[in-house]
Amino acid sequence: MFFTVLARARSLAFCALAGAALLGLAACSGNLEPSDKDIRRAETLRPKAAALAERYERSCITCHARPGTGAPLSGHAAAWKKPLQKGMPQLLQSAKQGINAMPAMGMCQDCSDAELEQLIRFMAGQE
Structure with missing residues (x-):
């Protein structure tokens, strides 16, 4: 006993x-798992510049505004912490070549390097 x-x-x-x-x-x-608040925020976030917002809506939003796609959620700092550690040159290279399930250029074939960088910074919450 x-x-x-x-x-x-x-x-x-x-x-x-x-x-x-x-x-x-x-x-x-x-916390890498987004809360419901994080998800609602990602669904409504848009870049301030109209041209960049148009590119974001047609190319990035499909994966970066929905959980479970494998893409870091727009505006979710915890999800972007590890990718940002690679540095912008590597993130830009990954966006241009594609990474994991993300196609080359992130489906924005007409985006310049500067626009891709602006989109990355926006999604990572740096702008």
Whole structure:
């Protein structure tokens, strides 16, 4: 009986410690899963410049305003933290060549490098 109680206590303590560790890791890494508020915001975000907004709506919004596409959600800082660590030259190169499921030029064949960079900065919340 004593050993059963001791085993259960150890099990509960382990579960509590493991849970605390996971919560700590989640807090350190930022929440990559967008909240409903993040999703609603991404659905309504548009660049201020009309020409850039038009390109965003025709090329980027399909994947960057919807969760579950594999693309970082527009305006969701936690989702953009890791990509931004690569630096703008690498992000621009990835946008031009395509990355994972994203096609080359992000479906904006008429976007200049400057426009692609502006779109990346907008989606990452830097503008």
